[in-house]
Amino acid sequence: MEVPVIETRGLIKSYRTGEHAVPVLRDVSMSVHRGECLFLVGPSGSGKTTLLSILGCVLSADSGEIRILGHDVKHLNPDEQAEFRREKIGFVFQRLNLFDALTALENVCIPLQLLRWKKAASVSRGKHLLDLLGLGGLTDRNVTQLSMGQRQRVAVARALAADPELILADEPTASLDESSGLQAIATLKDLCRSLGKTVVVVTHDSRIFSFADRVLTLNNGQMKPSVHTDSLNAVRMDTNTPEPMKKAA
Template sequence: MTDQASDLQEAGGQPESQDNETAATEPGVPEAAEKSGVSGKEVVLARDVSKVYGSGHAATTALRDASVHLHEGEFMALLGPSGSGKTTLLSILGALLTPTSGEVTVSGTDITELTSKEQSRFRANRIGFVFQNFNLVPFLTATENMLIAAQFASVPKRQAQDRADRLLEELGLSELRNQIPSQLSGGERQRVAIGRALMNDPDAILVDEPTANLDTKLGTAVVELLAREIKGRGKAGIMVTHDVRMVEFTDRTVEILDGVVCC
């Protein structure tokens, strides 16, 4: 396990830097440089977002007037107990759910008005997801798992292959490119999942409980890697977690309780 943890530390493949500003201008990370041309640009903006399930007496409010905003290169933790509404908020920000009311824009696009087809396109092109159980396609190799994300976004094959090669190298996965998930360790799988999330150079990276199925050491390593990638590449990152130990790698923490965002 120690191996995997240190493995992950190195896996970033980028100059060590916890500092957002410095990382953003590192020459070794091209898209980070592009992205942070306008420093501090707002990427995710949600205002007074509510989600009500059902209607009448049976109506349950999962989220009440939630507002969050995130800048480029900012990594935010969304903390809350089970049923607090953090999953609902993450789903809304990721164009997986349409809010009952409120306004959500991601890089200037109002995502509350999208049809399900447009949502699907939007997710493919602009959002990178990292799921709880890595959720790689079990019969595809590491490379292919990354390439399907490009396929869904209709990225030309050649270009997608180049991008995947670069990411594999940066994530320290070059040697493992032709391995299928069952041949990879938990940490390696999560690195492939991070690679898949970065594949289409999204505006925002949404992370759902990345440490739920990892031990503390590996969990810490994964979150560290995520923080480095998000900051280094100038993405807006949101991580849902109920593990307070992970908070130290994020820029700020938003707590949510009974559907209400506090602090």
């Protein structure tokens, strides 16, 4: 059987504030399979960003098992973790975290510089990705001179630059209006599907839930059973159905 891209068992995480340890993740077990587009939803403060940071090897859990792409990442040393992250994981951050002083292309090339790619190869890769995202004409534009939707696409191109197998996106539509948000998630999903990437999206944005293959809900640090999008859509359609039609059905 194929190894899951993400597999966790019994993850526990607390933050220490002064004397107290505040529990944030309580026994989180989950699996994500290759090519899946998983959405992670839940109320503010439920632990979504914390979990995403642990999946992205940016943060460590206090206990529990975690394997990313079959690797027991907990037992890598910090340098090995950083290298693993740069090669295998692409991040789209909520605030995008683009470098304002740089152009779109320069921003996209940053992960490749960290992996010590030659300049010509990284420029060619960056241009290719910006082209794929419809920004071919804006490669040399400073990112401060782009619209929010265009900046978001630069962030997606940067996440894909090193050809990582796993993309983690934290609230990728948070700063976009409805139509740019829908377009952004559609582009992210289509591109990841065509390139065979696995995607985990943290979101509050119910307008985009239908793009998920599966939805997991975190509530107060605990994972609720998964919902497949088909049943989610059925629930939503049922909720939206006017009363008389429901009665007639």
